[in-house]
Amino acid sequence: MKFNPASNIQDLQYFGEFGGVNPSISDSSTYTFISAKTMFDTFEGNADGCYLYSRHTSPSNLYLGEALAAMEGTETANVSASGMGAITPVLLQLCKSGDHIVSSRTIYGGTYAFLKNFTPRFNIETSFVDITKLDAVEAAITSNTKVLYCESVSNPLLEVADIAGLAKLAKKYDLKLVVDNTFSPLSIAPAKLGADIVIHSLTKFINGASDTVGGVVCGTQAFIDELRNVNTGASMLLGSTMDSLRAASVLKNLRTLHIRMKQHSYNAAYLAKMFEADGLKTVYPGLMSHPSHELFKSMMNAEYGFGGMLTIDVGTIDKANELMELMQEQNLGYLAVSLGFYKTLFSAPGTSTSSEIPEDEQAAMGLTDGLIRFSIGLDNDIQRTYKVMRECMEKLNILEPEMV
Numbered sequence: 001m002k003f004n005p006a007s008n009i010q011d012l013q014y015f016g017e018f019g020g021v022n023p024s025i026s027d028s029s030t031y032t033f034i035s036a037k038t039m040f041d042t043f044e045g046n047a048d049g050c051y052l053y054s055r056h057t058s059p060s061n062l063y064l065g066e067a068l069a070a071m072e073g074t075e076t077a078n079v080s081a082s083g084m085g086a087i088t089p090v091l092l093q094l095c096k097s098g099d100h101i102v103s104s105r106t107i108y109g110g111t112y113a114f115l116k117n118f119t120p121r122f123n124i125e126t127s128f129v130d131i132t133k134l135d136a137v138e139a140a141i142t143s144n145t146k147v148l149y150c151e152s153v154s155n156p157l158l159e160v161a162d163i164a165g166l167a168k169l170a171k172k173y174d175l176k177l178v179v180d181n182t183f184s185p186l187s188i189a190p191a192k193l194g195a196d197i198v199i200h201s202l203t204k205f206i207n208g209a210s211d212t213v214g215g216v217v218c219g220t221q222a223f224i225d226e227l228r229n230v231n232t233g234a235s236m237l238l239g240s241t242m243d244s245l246r247a248a249s250v251l252k253n254l255r256t257l258h259i260r261m262k263q264h265s266y267n268a269a270y271l272a273k274m275f276e277a278d279g280l281k282t283v284y285p286g287l288m289s290h291p292s293h294e295l296f297k298s299m300m301n302a303e304y305g306f307g308g309m310l311t312i313d314v315g316t317i318d319k320a321n322e323l324m325e326l327m328q329e330q331n332l333g334y335l336a337v338s339l340g341f342y343k344t345l346f347s348a349p350g351t352s353t354s355s356e357i358p359e360d361e362q363a364a365m366g367l368t369d370g371l372i373r374f375s376i377g378l379d380n381d382i383q384r385t386y387k388v389m390r391e392c393m394e395k396l397n398i399l400e401p402e403m404v
C-alpha cells in the first residue's frame with residue numbers, strides 16, 4: 001500500500017483517562033514509583049513504560065511524538081521545545097570533537113549560524129555545499145565526516161534536495177543523513193527516501209497557528225533512546241524539552257495538517273503561476289521553470305502539492321520593503337518572519353531570517369536583495385487576493401497596469 005502520512009496519523013487511536021476523545025494531558029513534572037527498585041531500573045533505562053521526570057519524556061509528549069513518527073514513517077520520535085532544540089542535540093549527539101559535517105549552504109539561518117559559529121568551538125567543522133550537486137557533496141566528504149545535513153526544500157531559496165541520491169552517498173560513506181523537512185510536511189517523506197533522521201520545526205506548518213515554538217526529531221528507537229539517555233543523551237542533558245500542555249495543543253492542530261497543506265499548496269501554486277505569467281522572477285517548486293520541479297515531483301505525495309512557500313524578486317530591497325508594507329496595509333498578510341500561518345506572511349530574507357549569512361555568501365547562493373519570501377495563507381478566495389496584490393505592484397511600478 002502507498003505510504004500516506006495523513007492516513008497514518010488518522011489511524012492512531014487515543015483515549016483520555018475517562019474515555020475522552022483526546023488523550024489526557026500529563027500535567028506533572030515528576031512521577032511516583034510504587035517500588036524503589038523500579039525507580040532504580042528506570043534510571044538505568046530498563047523500565048519500559050515508566051515515567052521518570054518530564055524533561056526525559058511525558059505521556060503527552062509521547063502521544064505527539066507517536067503521531068509525528070507515523071507521519072514520517074519512522075519507528076519513533078522525540079518532541080522538543082523548538083526546531084533549534086531538535087536540530088542542535090541531533091548534531092551534537094552524532095558528532096564529537098574532530099568530526100566533520102557536510103551541509104547544504106542554503107539552510108535555515110539559525111542552523112547555519114550554529115554550524116558556522118558555534119560547533120567550531122567544539123572542533124566540529126562544517127563544509128557548506130550546493131546540495132543540488134551530488135558530485136560536490138561527495139567531493140566534500142572526508143574521512144572525518146559523520147553527517148550529511150540538508151533541508152528537503154531549502155530556506156529561503158526553495159532548492160530541492162535529492163534525498164534518495166544523498167541517502168546513497170550516506171550509505172556508501174557510512175554517514176547519517178539528517179533532513180529538516182519543515183517546508184514540506186506530508187508532501188515529502190524523507191525517511192521513506194532513505195533519510196536516517198527527519199527533523200521539523202513544529203512552529204511552522206505543523207502547528208500552523210503561530211502561537212508556539214516546537215520541534216521534533218523522527219528516527220529509529222535506538223537513536224531516540226540515545227538522545228534521551230539520562231547519562232549521555234544530548235536532548236536529555238541540554239534540556240530543550242517540550243511542555244506537556246503544549247504537546248497536547250500541537251497534537252490537536254496536527255490533525256488538520258492535511259487539509260491545511262492542500263489549501264496552502266493550492267493557493268501558492270495559483271499565485272506562483274500568475275506572478276510568473278506577469279513576468280516576475282518567481283521561484284516555486286510547482287512551476288515547470290523550477291530547476292528541481294521534476295525531482296520534487298518524483299519524491300512527492302502528490303495530493304499535498306508543492307507546498308505553501310514561494311519567492312519573488314522585485315529588484316531592490318527598497319522596492320521589496322515598500323511592497324511588503326503596502327500589502328500589509330491592504331490586509332493581504334503580515335510583514336513577519338516564520339511560516340505556515342493561516343494568513344500570508346512575507347519577509348525579505350536577506351535582511352531578516354538569513355541575515356546570519358554574510359553578504360558575499362548570500363550573493364554567491366543567489367540570495368538577492370529584492371527577494372521576498374512568502375508563506376501563502378489559507379485564503380478562501382485566492383483570485384481576489386491576487387487582484388489586490390497585483391494592484392499593489394502596479395501602484396509601486398513593479399508591474400505595468402494590465403491592458404484590457
Ligand SMILES: *Cc1c(COP(=O)(O)O)cnc(C)c1O
Nearest residue numbers: 082083084108182201203213214
Ligand atoms: C524555523 C525553522 C527552524 C527553527 O525552528 P524554531 O522552531 O524556530 O526553533 C529550523 N529549520 C527551518 C527550515 C525553519 O524554517
